[in-house]
Amino acid sequence: MIQVAPGTKVYLACRPVSMRYGFDGLAAQVANVLAADPFCGHVFVFRSKRSDYFKILHWDGSGLCLFAKYLVSH
Numbered sequence: 001m002i003q004v005a006p007g008t009k010v011y012l013a014c015r016p017v018s019m020r021y022g023f024d025g026l027a028a029q030v031a032n033v034l035a036a037d038p039f040c041g042h043v044f045v046f047r048s049k050r051s052d053y054f055k056i057l058h059w060d061g062s063g064l065c066l067f068a069k070y071l072v073s074h
Helices: 023-032
Strands: 010-012 043-047 053-059 064-070
Touching (some): 023 043, 023 053, 023 064
Parallel strands (some): 010 043
Antiparallel strands (some): 053 064
């Protein structure tokens, strides 16, 4: 579970992004595509083309955190 401060916004990128992106690539997507500051403390959620893999980028005050979640269907 990610604990965030009250008032934190969650941004969901509607277009899929390459899951090869890491910290720098996703921070660049936040800045260029979403026109937001990746170091503002908000949460940015990115999805893969098949929507089975997600990455979450969050600035926690001391550094960027990158969380990944792969959804498996049975």
